[in-house]
Amino acid sequence: MSEVYEARRARLRDRCNAGGSQAALISRPANVRYLAGAAPRGAVLLLGKTEDLLVCVGPPDGRPADGRPDEALRIHTLPGAGGDPAVAAADLAAAQGGDSLAVEEHHLTVARHRAIRSVVPRLRLADLGGAVEQLRVVKDEEEISCLRIGAEIADQALGELLESILVGRTERHLGLELERRLVDHGADGPAFPTSVATGPNSGRRGHRPTDRRVEEGDFLSVCLGATYRGYRCEIGRTFVIGTSPADWQIELYDLVFAAQRAGREALAPGTAYRDVDRAARQVLDSAGYHEGLPALTGHGVGLEIDEDPQLAPAAMGKLDACVPVTVEPGVHLPGRGGVRIDDTLVVRPEADGGPELLTITTKELLAL
């Protein structure tokens, strides 16, 4: 695995040098993990002029699920618990003879930035911006394979829930049961707080489970994901509780399904992010749901559950092959509930069969 991390660091180093900085300080945990194989708590990565270093506050001793640091990387452990690894790393960058250091200004706090400047005043600080986040957008097959396994786990957990009795159970308990099942099937843990929404709560993005119980006739919408070796996927489905859905429920479901399909079908290398969003959005729009639509139709997934790209009306950029994204339109009618359908897919060229669906649980409207 070491070559993978070295290659990633080499690519970042090229960008960094092109931007006029000899060294870079990576502090955002997902970025540290991407480049170093692991992100022990508080650790930062120094991409140094002469040597790269993982700077930790204590010996890195996480679970295997948290990743193991790249063996080619020297680990520098701070002696005390009070030190700031970012300040120590900047000091080491200066000791390597560098005179400039790019930092992640979108992650580093003003106070830490100031501490670095005061400890190493002769170091010129620049902004690395989202350079690592950009490298992370296109995944290699190893990363996609982790997402694929995570999606299988989420499908299994959801499938088992559907076989159990649901009426009378609370959103909160269903959410906890799903999270237990994720771990039972080998997940490191949930990819994000599991959302279970019933009745009037159904269809709300990011709904936090309450003590409301599942009732006959409810819409039940569920959104969950597994973390597998650090990679996070997402699936969302909506079901009806009871023997037969009401007409408005069937209509609304069909509409959101059509929007979600339009979004999925728009996924192709070269398609603008905003065009994927528009494909899904206009289905809902033309049915009269202008108001209250979510701000985005989908987003990238990987070491974080919500990463670049954003599939949204104002997003700039185009899809590449091997970019995993969610497609997750939804409609929520205040007081009545609603529908969300959410898949994780990998963008693939037409010649390879088009977008690869990772979350394969059926999208038929099931009456449970």
Place this chain on the structure above:
Amino acid sequence: MSEVYEARRARLRDRCNAGGSQAALISRPANVRYLAGAAPRGAVLLLGKTEDLLVCVGPPDGRPADGRPDEALRIHTLPGAGGDPAVAAADLAAAQGGDSLAVEEHHLTVARHRAIRSVVPRLRLADLGGAVEQLRVVKDEEEISCLRIGAEIADQALGELLESILVGRTERHLGLELERRLVDHGADGPAFPTSVATGPNSGRRGHRPTDRRVEEGDFLSVCLGATYRGYRCEIGRTFVIGTSPADWQIELYDLVFAAQRAGREALAPGTAYRDVDRAARQVLDSAGYHEGLPALTGHGVGLEIDEDPQLAPAAMGKLDACVPVTVEPGVHLPGRGGVRIDDTLVVRPEADGGPELLTITTKELLAL
């Protein structure tokens, strides 16, 4: 409840004005919640020159467990999803006629700070520092009551676990079961990732559960906590699995117990933080455990699980009444395992009976 939040904001405003700033921007979520009653995702609080505002990215619609915003507080919702509430709040501060704004430099990123400066260049930005964290150290009886309920919940969850069969189960499953029981008993959720450590893992602070199974003769150390109405407590216990503990286990347990008791007994208004730490530490020290001792003996708890004060050798300051802290010394012998004992207590004057123990599960060495 509104008066509570208003009084807290008034106290902060006094500090802020004394520091020469007319307004303050609170961005750290626990601080926002402390002053506004709730911290919807991404929201910031403006303590304005003429009016206080909670600035949100969307309508605040959390669960009751996430708190409800103080009704006396006007909520300003950003129209789009792309805006930064901190920048919007700074703009509103300027619109109120202020010329200075104190921000939380230990929380705000360099990029956001820069965005504020570029949007509202005429506003002089100052550092609020840890002013809100300092206000949060001493708790009122309402806050202590939330911690007390949380501690009861954690005691219940732990008590039930002890009644079940443990041998053969994995650390990971025991951790998940404890977290489910916390929620069953009314917790909002776990206060932090539950730690279950067996055999050679036992006694390690912050150990993340693995797939190791409980075996006869193991030490089993467990650390968990409940969040109740946002307040987080902590309890840690160590047990022996099997009929009778080995001599080294009894000796080590007695030693850590003595250290923990010494720490608890040192808790009193006016005692220096470092003296509490020293009381516990010297018991371990004089038994020959100089190396590998944790960097701290305990810490404050509240809206965050690890807040001020730190009970550590270099900590500055003295305990006040009504400060809840943990006392949690431990010893871990590499390859063999170890012992941790952890309580949450509230500092009370001698006249009120001394420190109030919130986590009441027995600290006898139980053989399970």
